[in-house]
Amino acid sequence: MKTLGKYSIGLGDRFGHQGRAQLKAIISASEKGIEITPVWNKSNREHITIGTQPEDVRAEADSVTNSERFNKAYFVDADHINLDTVDRFIESSDFFAIDVASYIGKKAENKDIFEFLTSVEKYTGELKIPGIKLSFKTSKAQITQIAEKYLFAAVKARDIYRKIEKVKGKDNFVTEVSMDEVPHPQTPVELFFILKMLATENIPVQTIAPKFSGRFNKGVDYVGDPKKFAEEFESDLMVIDFAIKEFGLPENLKMSIHSGSDKFAIYPTIGTLIKKHNKGIHLKTAGTTWLEEVIGLAESGGDALDFVKDIYFKSLEKIDELCAPYADVIDINTSLLPKKTDVMKWSSKQFAGSLRHIPGNKDYNPNMRQLIHVAYKLAAMKMDEYYKLLETNERIVSECVYENIYNRHICRLFNIR
Numbered sequence: 001m002k003t004l005g006k007y008s009i010g011l012g013d014r015f016g017h018q019g020r021a022q023l024k025a026i027i028s029a030s031e032k033g034i035e036i037t038p039v040w041n042k043s044n045r046e047h048i049t050i051g052t053q054p055e056d057v058r059a060e061a062d063s064v065t066n067s068e069r070f071n072k073a074y075f076v077d078a079d080h081i082n083l084d085t086v087d088r089f090i091e092s093s094d095f096f097a098i099d100v101a102s103y104i105g106k107k108a109e110n111k112d113i114f115e116f117l118t119s120v121e122k123y124t125g126e127l128k129i130p131g132i133k134l135s136f137k138t139s140k141a142q143i144t145q146i147a148e149k150y151l152f153a154a155v156k157a158r159d160i161y162r163k164i165e166k167v168k169g170k171d172n173f174v175t176e177v178s179m180d181e182v183p184h185p186q187t188p189v190e191l192f193f194i195l196k197m198l199a200t201e202n203i204p205v206q207t208i209a210p211k212f213s214g215r216f217n218k219g220v221d222y223v224g225d226p227k228k229f230a231e232e233f234e235s236d237l238m239v240i241d242f243a244i245k246e247f248g249l250p251e252n253l254k255m256s257i258h259s260g261s262d263k264f265a266i267y268p269t270i271g272t273l274i275k276k277h278n279k280g281i282h283l284k285t286a287g288t289t290w291l292e293e294v295i296g297l298a299e300s301g302g303d304a305l306d307f308v309k310d311i312y313f314k315s316l317e318k319i320d321e322l323c324a325p326y327a328d329v330i331d332i333n334t335s336l337l338p339k340k341t342d343v344m345k346w347s348s349k350q351f352a353g354s355l356r357h358i359p360g361n362k363d364y365n366p367n368m369r370q371l372i373h374v375a376y377k378l379a380a381m382k383m384d385e386y387y388k389l390l391e392t393n394e395r396i397v398s399e400c401v402y403e404n405i406y407n408r409h410i411c412r413l414f415n416i417r
């Protein structure tokens with residue numbers, strides 16, 4: 001079976017220019033003794049907005065790994081696909097994040113629910129995770145509710161999985177099941193029964209992406225109670241460990257965190273807990289490499305600074321249209337967005353400082369950062385000019401990309417100093 005390494009990171013590169021800088025961050029981690037499998041992910045939404053094809057991500061991943069003589073495993077992730085969108089990803093991807101969010105809450109057939117309930121009867125009353133002091137009260141009513149909410153989604157996940165398997169062949173790809181893009185988090189008990197459903201449907205799931213408590217907005221820090229997150233995350237780790245043994249799921253099944261990037265407040269906790277329990281992790285980052293491109297261009301000054309200022313001005317005009325597809329994963333306080341007349345006078349340093357996520361820096365503005373994060377469509381509309389600027393200013397831009405992935409993400413998560 002094509003298996004994902006113990007540690008892996010999902011890298012987004014919307015415009016396909018930063019694969020090399022991202023890979024360099026992976027290589028730096030390896031030099032510090034942390035082996036991380038790179039996975040390049042791009043969702044259907046991003047492809048449509050920019051006008052790229054899944055093959056483009058494959059070409060980039062193959063090209064940068066080849067030119068850097070990176071001879072370890074790497075993957076291309078069809079991110080958040082479902083039955084309607086999977087087709088054009090099948091050929092070029094070898095990692096599939098099967099998104100079941102839209103199927104959650106729809107009821108499976110009564111006979112399937114009945115069969116499932118029979119198969120989990122022994123967990124009624126109490127779900128005890130052996131080896132550690134962790135147990136959850138359960139009831140028949142509660143498990144029925146879980147089945148009614150999630151079983152249909154598991155059946156759909158199987159349909160999607162089979163569709164991919166038919167073309168690619170069993171064992172030739174990594175399967176993730178994601179359910180993070182929903183309004184409410186799954187509890188550890190729900191996760192346990194969901195894993196049972198996936199096992200029953202014979203899906204060799206290697207990573208599972210639940211929704212956690214708190215907000216995972218794109219490109220900005222975690223909003224929520226880090227202590228509560230730690231408890232929930234640790235329980236989930238233990239539940240996965242138990243489910244692997246109990247249901248015969250793949251040995252290397254691990255948690256996938258769709259972080260939305262930049263969850264600095266919880267990275268050290270995640271790192272500590274996976275180390276404590278000797279577990280793997282897949283950390284999926286969002287397309288914030290695009291933000292690093294904007295920051296790098298701002299720092300480059302001249303035409304490049306003018307270009308990114310113009311992107312910001314246009315994003316203010318089109319704010320509603322740009323934010324609509326991301327409404328659930330951004331929180332922008334528009335009254336705190338800097339005014340056009342002020343930004344016109346800004347230096348490179350001020351513009352870059354407003355966007356770069358350095359907690360505590362007085363220039364940092366998470367509202368502006370989130371707006372620019374969703375404004376990549378505006379660069380896609382002037383693609384030739386944008387690519388030319390990226391190429392002219394490659395050195396500064398790629399340094400920003402590298403620095404972000406390595407120092408702000410990998411070092412925090414794996415406690416590298």
Ligand SMILES: [Zn+2]
Pocket residue numbers: 080178180181258
């Ligand atoms: Zn996600």
